[in-house]
Structure formats: structure tokens, C-alpha cells
Amino acid sequence: MADQAVRRSPGRRAAKGNRFYFAVSACSVIAVLLLWWIASSNEWVNPLFLPPPSEVWSAFTDIVREGYKGSTLLAHIGASLKRISVALLLVFAIAVPLGILCGRIRLLSAVFDPFVEFYRALPPLAYYSLLVLWFGIQDTSKIILLFLSGFAPMFIAAVYSARRIPVDRINGARSLGASGFRLYAFVIFPSCLPDLLTGLRTAVGVTYATLVAAEMVAAVSGIGWMVLDASKYLRSDIIYAVIIIMGIIAILIDSAIRLLIRKVSPWIEQ
Structure with a gap:
């Protein structure tokens, strides 16, 4: 019984600590909302730049009920998530195997590394x-832009994780008969998976931040386009509402990835 109590106590302390930090986070959010309400009520800031929370909430409910420019809110969210999802699937399918190969084969790394290092520092709008010009104004150019924004962090994470695999693990697998594809599929890739998921978390953040740029040209749907379109008419209430929606979606996506990381590598704190 004493041993069970000892084993349970760290878990209880961790749960209590998590509740405490969650309460602190909730209080921080409430404090910011309260400051926002006080500032807008006393008109410390021009309502054009900082609309009251009531107006933002009213704009949100209007968008939920009536949609925006002929499309529902879910349709706009779905259009943006579709572009991001396709781009991230391509990122994971291309950057991960290429990065792992570059991490294990220095000659291959010497071929691709200069190009990745050159373009990853460029602002997305620069290219x-x-x-x-090359792919037109449809979704293809937008998906490629999102793909390029997420490729570099995913590629670098794959290269780094492949290079830090212990040599003894590779030699042990080879001594048991693993080689070629089997070595990569059953030893190297599982060893890289925790770092790859962390890299995916970074890639998602960078890709999501590029969403507005991707929807700037000839788009008629998407939450990034909604922000840009509302700014043309100085509808700051809609801008704030959509930005909050974007932030909530980003938190949900990041939370899902963090949960996946904890399932794959529970020893890593997230």
C-alpha cells in the first residue's frame, strides 16, 4: 500500500500543478478581456482601431448566422484548412524522407542544403x-506557397533527428540483418519520429502564419481572405472576430499535435 501511495503521489502533484497553471492562464485571458472592455468603454482608443467586445461578438454571431460574402463561416474555414492540409501532407511526404536521407548521406545533404538554406529565410511574399506567374491564381499557387513555408522547418528537423541517432543502434540493427529499406522503415524512422512531430508542430505554425499571404491574390474564400477583405471596408469588428477564430483554430491544431507527441514520446514534456 505504501508503494502504491508513493507511485500515485507524483501523478497527483502533476495533476494539481496542471490545474494551477490552467487557472493562471484563464486568469490572464480574463484580465486581458477585462482591460479590453475597460479601454473600449472609456474610449481610450479610437473604436476604429479597438472596437468594443460587444461589437466583435455581434460581428461573430452575424458571420455564424449569415456567413460572409455569400459563403458560410464553415465554408471559409474549410477552404483554408483544405489548403493547409494538402500542403502539410505534401510537406510530410516529401520533406521527411528527403531530410532523413540527407541526414544519413552527407553527399545528398550537400546537394540540397544550399537551396533550402537560401529560400527558407526569404519572406513568402518575395516569391x-x-x-x-508559374502556376496561376487558383489554389495550386497557394498550396505551393504553404508547402514551401512548411518544407524548410520539417526538412531541417528530419536532418537533425537522423544525424543524432546513436551509431550503436544502427550497428545493432545491421548485425541482426536489417539493411536498406527495412533499416530506414523499422529503425531510423521510428527513432526520428519524436523529433519529426516536434518539427511538424513548427511547420504547422509557420504554414498557418503564411495563410493570409497565400489568400491575398484572387481568393474569394478562406479565413485569411476574410481578414483582408474586411480591412478594405475598415470593418475592424470583423477583423478582430476572424483573428480570434484563427487563433482558436491554431490552438486546437497545436493541442492535437502536442497530444500526438505525448502519445508517441511521453517522456518529452510539451
Whole structure:
């Protein structure tokens, strides 16, 4: 019984600590909302720049009920998530195997690394006009822009994780007969998976931040486009409402990835 109590106590302390930090986070959010309400009520800031929370809530409910520019809110969210999902699937399917191979084969790394290092520091808008010229103004150019924004962090995470695999693990697998595809599929890839999921979390954040740029040109749907379109008419209430929606979606996506990381590698704190 004493041993069970000892084993349970760390878990209880961790749960109590999590509840405490959650309460602190909730209080921080409430404090910011309260400050926002006080500032807007006393008109410390021009309502054009900081609309009252009531107006933002009213704009949100209007968008939920009536949609925006002929499409429902779910349709706009779905259009943006579709672009991001396709881009991230391509990122994981291309950047991960290429990065792992570059991490294990220095010659291959020498071929691809200069190009990745060159373009990853460029702002997305710097080469988006080229993508539009090459691939048109439809979703193809937008998906490619999102793909390029997420490729570099995913590729770098794959290279780093492949290089830090212990040599003894590789030699042990080879001594048991693993080689070629089996070595990569059953030893190297599982060893890289925790770092890959962390890299995916970074890639999702970078890709999501590029969403507005991707929906700037000839788009008529998407939450990024909603922000840009509302800014043309100085509808700051809609801008704030959509930005909050974007933030909530980003938190949900990040929470899902963090949960997946904890399932795959529970020893890593997230």
C-alpha cells in the first residue's frame, strides 16, 4: 500500500500543478478581456482601431448566422484548412524522407542544403508573385506557397533527428540483418519520429502564419481572405472576430499535435 501511495503521489502533484497553471492562464485571458472592455468603454482608443467586445461578438454571431460574402463561416474555414492540409501532407511526404536521407548521406545533404538554406529565410511574399506567374491564381499557387513555408522547418528537423541517432543502434540493427529499406522503415524512422512531430508542430505554425499571404491574390474564400477583405471596408469588428477564430483554430491544431507527441514520446514534456 505504501508503494502504491508513493507511485500515485507524483501523478497527483502533476495533476494539481496542471490545474494551477490552467487557472493562471484563464486568469490572464480574463484580465486581458477585462482591460479590453475597460479601454473600449472609456474610449481610450479610437473604436476604429479597438472596437468594443460587444461589437466583435455581434460581428461573430452575424458571420455564424449569415456567413460572409455569400459563403458560410464553415465554408471559409474549410477552404483554408483544405489548403493547409494538402500542403502539410505534401510537406510530410516529401520533406521527411528527403531530410532523413540527407541526414544519413552527407553527399545528398550537400546537394540540397544550399537551396533550402537560401529560400527558407526569404519572406513568402518575395516569391509568391513568381508562383502566381508559374502556376496561376487558383489554389495550386497557394498550396505551393504553404508547402514551401512548411518544407524548410520539417526538412531541417528530419536532418537533425537522423544525424543524432546513436551509431550503436544502427550497428545493432545491421548485425541482426536489417539493411536498406527495412533499416530506414523499422529503425531510423521510428527513432526520428519524436523529433519529426516536434518539427511538424513548427511547420504547422509557420504554414498557418503564411495563410493570409497565400489568400491575398484572387481568393474569394478562406479565413485569411476574410481578414483582408474586411480591412478594405475598415470593418475592424470583423477583423478582430476572424483573428480570434484563427487563433482558436491554431490552438486546437497545436493541442492535437502536442497530444500526438505525448502519445508517441511521453517522456518529452510539451
